[in-house]
Amino acid sequence: MSSSSTQLLTDTWVTTTWDDYLRVLEDPAYEKAKSYYYNGQMRIEMSPVGNDHASDHTIIIYAIHLFAAINNIDLNGKDNCTYRKTGVNAAQPDVSYYIGETTDVIPWGTGIVDLDLYPPPTLAIEVANTSLLDDKGNKRLLYEELGVSEYWIIDVQNVEVIAFAVENNGSRRIRQSQVLSGLDIAVLEEAFQRTRQMNHGKVSAWLLSQFR
Structure with a gap:
């Protein structure tokens, strides 16, 4: 995944680097999201509780x-x-x-x-x-x-x-x-x-x- 991506798939695993994962978390849009990183993939969970x-x-x-x-x-x-x-x-x-x-x-x-x-x-x-x-x-x-x-x-x-x-x-x-x-x-x-x-x-x- 490129850090320049404008739209991120959430609530699923997306192949990316660790650095790009951290950059995503810096985006205010994902401030309240839950996040995971495993086996070269990240998962950002945005579903409301x-x-x-x-x-x-x-x-x-x-x-x-x-x-x-x-x-x-x-x-x-x-x-x-x-x-x-x-x-x-x-x-x-x-x-x-x-x-x-x-x-x-x-x-x-x-x-x-x-x-x-x-x-x-x-x-x-x-x-x-x-x-x-x-x-x-x-x-x-x-x-x-x-x-x-x-x-x-x-x-x-x-x-x-x-x-x-x-x-x-x-x-x-x-x-x-x-x-x-x-x-x-x-x-x-x-x-x-x-x-x-x-x-x-x-x-x-x-x-x-x-x-x-």
């Missing part, structure tokens, strides 16, 4: 923080944080967490997290309403390469949590988190199912009863 995506985004953050608090698990969460390995990869997961030994590894005041200096997040999460195929495809490969320990996809339309343990440059499906010991994926899925029938206050109370 609707009610369903935003609602599931909120619940997964609450559920993880609540579970960690009750179980005395150290963690720090990042909402839409950007991670870059210069010239190689970039990702902006919907939610990400540093857990356990790496909880405090990113100092306050850090902007974009430089993965040449810091480790990747322990857990990366994508909330998939219109991007499910890509979240299960290239983004999964991207997070494998970045070296996260777990990668979750919240499938909004099918009310499912697709969780992977990442190891040995690959990933496998899991039904219980390994980085949040004792957290059953089925409980999260039931919480999402309940959000289709009741408000977040009631779902939060139900999660509290399950985690205690």
